[in-house]
Amino acid sequence: MGIAITLAQYLIDGGIEYDLVPHPHTQTASASALASHVLADSFAKAVVLKGGDGFMLAVLPASRHIQFDELRRLLGTEVDMANEEQIETLFIDCEPGSVPALGAAYGLNVVVDDSLAQQPDIYFEGGDHANLVHVSGTSFQKLMMDARHGRFAGLV
Numbered sequence: 001m002g003i004a005i006t007l008a009q010y011l012i013d014g015g016i017e018y019d020l021v022p023h024p025h026t027q028t029a030s031a032s033a034l035a036s037h038v039l040a041d042s043f044a045k046a047v048v049l050k051g052g053d054g055f056m057l058a059v060l061p062a063s064r065h066i067q068f069d070e071l072r073r074l075l076g077t078e079v080d081m082a083n084e085e086q087i088e089t090l091f092i093d094c095e096p097g098s099v100p101a102l103g104a105a106y107g108l109n110v111v112v113d114d115s116l117a118q119q120p121d122i123y124f125e126g127g128d129h130a131n132l133v134h135v136s137g138t139s140f141q142k143l144m145m146d147a148r149h150g151r152f153a154g155l156v
Helices: 005-013 029-035 068-075 084-090 114-118 137-143
Strands: 019-022 044-051 054-061 064-066 079-081 109-113 121-125 131-136 148-150 153-155
Touching: 005 131, 029 121, 044 084, 044 121, 054 064, 054 114, 068 079, 068 109, 068 148, 109 114, 114 137, 114 148, 121 137, 131 137
Parallel strands: 054 109, 109 148
Antiparallel strands: 019 131, 044 054, 044 079, 064 153, 121 131
């Protein structure tokens, strides 16, 4: 597949230059980063959350995990992880478990951890388990301009 159609169109419409980084088939963000020889700090993993306002996406480095107390405090509401069935209905053109970090492309609100702002290059899932999307850190910040920002990720 390479890149999900919705994601590719969103990047084109935004005038964002990107390239694909193929890698051996993997199942997790950390494994994708390792297989692609990408630093886990530069890999933006996406976690689908559900709460009172519906679904949203948390974006953080693959080297970190969500600190839910901090995230709930930042958002001012209760949120938990969505289940696989719910995720599949939101990302219909993506392989299960391969959620792109650009929730806005799929009509979702996004909260992004500020630690990603320090990275000169960002990589994220493209919608399958064998390719990453690579954008410059500047382009990623442009893509996350309308997202909520804060610190909610702790070291793994």
